[in-house]
Amino acid sequence: MNKKLGDGTSRFADPPRIVSAASVVGPKEAEGPLGGSFDAEIEDEMFGQETWERAESAFTRRGIKLAAEKAGMEIGGADFIIGGDLLNQSIGTTFGARGLTRPLIGIYGACSTFGEGLGLGAMMIDGGFAGRVIVGASSHFCAAERQFRFPLSMGTQRPPTSTWTVTGHGAAVLASEGDGFPRITHFTAGVITDYGVTDANNMGGAMAPAAWDVIARHLRDTGRAPDYYDAIVTGDLGSVGSSLLLDLARGDGADLTGAHADCGVMIYDPEKQDTHAGGSGCACSAATFAAVFYPKLRTRKLNRLLFVPTGAMLSATSVQQGESIPCVAYAVAIENL
Amino acid sequence: MPQIPKEAYKAMVESRSPASPIAADCLKAFIVGGLICCLGQALIDMYKHIGLPADDAGAACSITLVALAALATGLGLYEKLGRFAGAGSFVPITGFSNAMASPALEFKKEGLVFGIGAKMFVVAGPVILYGLVTSFVCGIIQFIVNAVVK
Numbered sequence: 155m156n157k158k159l160g161d162g163t164s165r166f167a168d169p170p171r172i173v174s175a176a177s178v179v180g181p182k183e184a185e186g187p188l189g190g191s192f193d194a195e196i197e198d199e200m201f202g203q204e205t206w207e208r209a210e211s212a213f214t215r216r217g218i219k220l221a222a223e224k225a226g227m228e229i230g231g232a233d234f235i236i237g238g239d240l241l242n243q244s245i246g247t248t249f250g251a252r253g254l255t256r257p258l259i260g261i262y263g264a265c266s267t268f269g270e271g272l273g274l275g276a277m278m279i280d281g282g283f284a285g286r287v288i289v290g291a292s293s294h295f296c297a298a299e300r301q302f303r304f305p306l307s308m309g310t311q312r313p314p315t316s317t318w319t320v321t322g323h324g325a326a327v328l329a330s331e332g333d334g335f336p337r338i339t340h341f342t343a344g345v346i347t348d349y350g351v352t353d354a355n356n357m358g359g360a361m362a363p364a365a366w367d368v369i370a371r372h373l374r375d376t377g378r379a380p381d382y383y384d385a386i387v388t389g390d391l392g393s394v395g396s397s398l399l400l401d402l403a404r405g406d407g408a409d410l411t412g413a414h415a416d417c418g419v420m421i422y423d424p425e426k427q428d429t430h431a432g433g434s435g436c437a438c439s440a441a442t443f444a445a446v447f448y449p450k451l452r453t454r455k456l457n458r459l460l461f462v463p464t465g466a467m468l469s470a471t472s473v474q475q476g477e478s479i480p481c482v483a484y485a486v487a488i489e490n491l
Numbered sequence: 492m493p494q495i496p497k498e499a500y501k502a503m504v505e506s507r508s509p510a511s512p513i514a515a516d517c518l519k520a521f522i523v524g525g526l527i528c529c530l531g532q533a534l535i536d537m538y539k540h541i542g543l544p545a546d547d548a549g550a551a552c553s554i555t556l557v558a559l560a561a562l563a564t565g566l567g568l569y570e571k572l573g574r575f576a577g578a579g580s581f582v583p584i585t586g587f588s589n590a591m592a593s594p595a596l597e598f599k600k601e602g603l604v605f606g607i608g609a610k611m612f613v614v615a616g617p618v619i620l621y622g623l624v625t626s627f628v629c630g631i632i633q634f635i636v637n638a639v640v641k
Contacts, residue, residue: 204600205600300597300598304593304614305593305594305596305597305598305614306570306593306597307564307565307567307569307570307589307592307593307597308564308569308570308573308589308590308594308614309564309569309570309571309572309573309574309576309580309581309586309593310570310573310577310581311511311573311574312574313511314508314509314510314511315508315509349495349497349500349501350500350501351501351504356504356508359504359507359508363495363500394504394507394508397507398503398504398507401503401507402495405494405495406494428574
């Protein structure tokens, strides 16, 4: 069977199972509308560590352990761990994986990392290179702020289009075997898309074309219509990016209104929590998937999900050099067969 | 790729992006900035009252405001004020103090030299540099004007 569909969608011959998903978040996420549905809600943003970076690694370690535990396995039972985060040199992930003693595939897709990881993990399993893969992604508000913006205690205002980086980690365990689990049937990797948005405080605006591009390519490659899916869930477009995604889709004659949801819109209450356009960061889509969408797939409240984590591939340097923001998104079709 | 020209997309982004509430922001900045200045004037008057010469009273006022703002930064209060007041708390000398103290706190973990020492000036450094450059240029202009007038 040819596993490549159309322009570049991977169709899995024996679709890998997602046998568990786990989320760990910080206090702000726990206070948000999804509070109570995460597996672990940590009150101390420092997670008992000395630095924000180490705290992020602690979130990573806890998330990976929880996902393995929920799958009823030891971390040693994983053939690979795939992970990534927002910090320079991915130290959230690599330092978090110290001592886990399983091979690590470190990836960077900014806030789309979790989608990229699910797709790569599924390829490894369906290719016969692995039986079990743990996929995870983390972000930490405080560590990200100091890398990308200003010191935390500096008194600045955030524009209404800005988003708030989610503190936490989301993980899933993919497996070649198991009955009754949701399965990754297709994966469409994104193309770097840049529509000239230079405002780092409007990442939703920058990312919306990347999201629509990968969704449109996925639908074209698979011959599916948007209404094939019970839900099309983007990662962290926020309120601004979400409305732009619907506009772009409408412009190409597709209506996503009923099916679309965005993790960044769901995770915070913008009025009460002063988060403006919504949540962002690798953990935004990863933790929301584990806390909300995976349980819905397991209980068959959802049977066909197109999960589309989105990433703005900017760096502090590129912003200072006045570059526009290249973006990417990954579409992962998860279905109960 | 979506079949839409970049320029048209930029217009779409603008139409979908809520604008900052400029009138309300200006009012808040005016009130908070004004209050900080009133506090400064009160401090100058107080220092004069206890016998400091006018110049020294001004300097003592600046020192007091900088110290208060640094303390408020450490207590996590100045960021809340800044989120509310914007330029109202950023432009006065207290904002300068906040811009020095906050990176010093943030980068403490990277050590005394490359952490606090180097990072303390990430925000305030440009202000100092361009303040000096502007003073230099103004000094030259004044020098030339004075020479011509004489």
